[in-house]
Amino acid sequence: MIKRYPTKQIFIGSVAVGGSAPISVQSMTFSKTHDVDATVEQINRLHFAGCDIVRVSVPDEESAAALKEIKKRIAIPLVADIHFNYRLALIAAESVDCIRINPGNIGEKSRILEVVRACKERNLPIRIGVNAGSLEKHLEQKYGQTPQAMVESALYNIKLLEDADFTEIKVSMKASDVLRTVEAYRGLRPLVEYPFHIGVTEAGTMFGSTVKSSIALGSLLMDGIGDTMRVSVTGELENEIKIGKTILKSLGLIKDGVNIISCPTCARLEADLVSAVREVEERTAHIKEPLDISVMGCAVNALGEAKHADVAIAYGKGEGLVIVKGEIVAKLKETELKERFLEEVEKAALAARKEA
Numbered sequence: 001m002i003k004r005y006p007t008k009q010i011f012i013g014s015v016a017v018g019g020s021a022p023i024s025v026q027s028m029t030f031s032k033t034h035d036v037d038a039t040v041e042q043i044n045r046l047h048f049a050g051c052d053i054v055r056v057s058v059p060d061e062e063s064a065a066a067l068k069e070i071k072k073r074i075a076i077p078l079v080a081d082i083h084f085n086y087r088l089a090l091i092a093a094e095s096v097d098c099i100r101i102n103p104g105n106i107g108e109k110s111r112i113l114e115v116v117r118a119c120k121e122r123n124l125p126i127r128i129g130v131n132a133g134s135l136e137k138h139l140e141q142k143y144g145q146t147p148q149a150m151v152e153s154a155l156y157n158i159k160l161l162e163d164a165d166f167t168e169i170k171v172s173m174k175a176s177d178v179l180r181t182v183e184a185y186r187g188l189r190p191l192v193e194y195p196f197h198i199g200v201t202e203a204g205t206m207f208g209s210t211v212k213s214s215i216a217l218g219s220l221l222m223d224g225i226g227d228t229m230r231v232s233v234t235g236e237l238e239n240e241i242k243i244g245k246t247i248l249k250s251l252g253l254i255k256d257g258v259n260i261i262s263c264p265t266c267a268r269l270e271a272d273l274v275s276a277v278r279e280v281e282e283r284t285a286h287i288k289e290p291l292d293i294s295v296m297g298c299a300v301n302a303l304g305e306a307k308h309a310d311v312a313i314a315y316g317k318g319e320g321l322v323i324v325k326g327e328i329v330a331k332l333k334e335t336e337l338k339e340r341f342l343e344e345v346e347k348a349a350l351a352a353r354k355e356a
């Protein structure tokens with residue numbers, strides 16, 4: 001059982017982050033933010049995929065001005081990602097649920113105070129987003145792009161906000177590789193109480209990012225570190241959420257939808273298991289209840305796995321078994337197995353829904 005590190009709880013709109021709140025999964029759009037229709041379309045796709053909080057880049061005034069209309073047309077909390085230009089933060093604060101800005105990047109103290117005042121007025125938290133690639137010059141010169149520099153940068157930015165009497169803070173410290181990311185978060189964790197947004201930045205395409213994010217986020221989460229997270233994948237939307245949720249499910253940190261146990265296949269296989277698993281995944285994607293379902297290629301491990309699964313299927317030669325909670329409920333021809341199995345999965349989901 002993972003024991004989560006105790007952190008202060010803040011709210012991004014209606015979503016609690018930190019404390020005992022569930023670990024939320026975030027993502028980010030890649031549309032031009034000033035293109036309201038395209039941005040709303042991407043956000044709604046993310047929402048449908050299970051995204052809890054969404055972030056959009058705000059690189060210019062046109063994008064900042066679009067936030068109001070975007071916010072009206074979405075139903076999940078919206079974070080404005082701003083670099084350097086405090087005026088954009090002031091415009092964004094009128095419409096969004098959280099501002100991501102590093103106070104150390106926006107210049108003189110009066111600007112920090114103005115952003116803090118705007119956030120206080122609307123109860124908005126600020127995410128300090130340290131990135132190994134854009135550290136403050138004095139820290140990069142002293143330490144290079146190291147975890148130590150990232151921790152110092154986070155502490156420096158936190159202090160700027162605390163000095164302005166602002167503590168509704170969450171912190172991220174991302175690098176593009178696993179080791180620096182993990183070391184930075186581990187280094188800062190005992191030093192502050194603020195919730196952490198964890199992630200590996202610029203993690204790459206699907207394959208690379210899935211591996212990097214699983215190692216980094218998995219290691220941190222097993223240490224009890226992390227209150228909200230993003231898996232970043234180049235050019236993807238729904239898959240970021242799918243990977244993030246799967247990491248949380250794999251660690252037992254959320255119970256959400258079906259967990260499919262399927263065998264890797266081997267020479268003992270006598271059925272088309274690969275397409276069967278693919279179809280099962282597609283046809284159970286709508287289920288929100290936590291169910292373990294197992295699809296196995298032969299009797300060698302199938303019966304053992306079936307004991308722990310809510311519903312299981314064990315293929316054999318031309319026929320197979322459907323097993324519910326460890327009990328064999330049907331022995332059928334291979335052509336009939338999958339449909340019966342899916343019926344049993346729907347029944348189990350309905351039963352779980354009624355129980356909840």
Ligand code: SF4
Binds near residue numbers: 264266267301
């Ligand atoms: S369950 Fe059977 S078919 Fe699947 S990998 Fe194991 S031994 Fe091979």
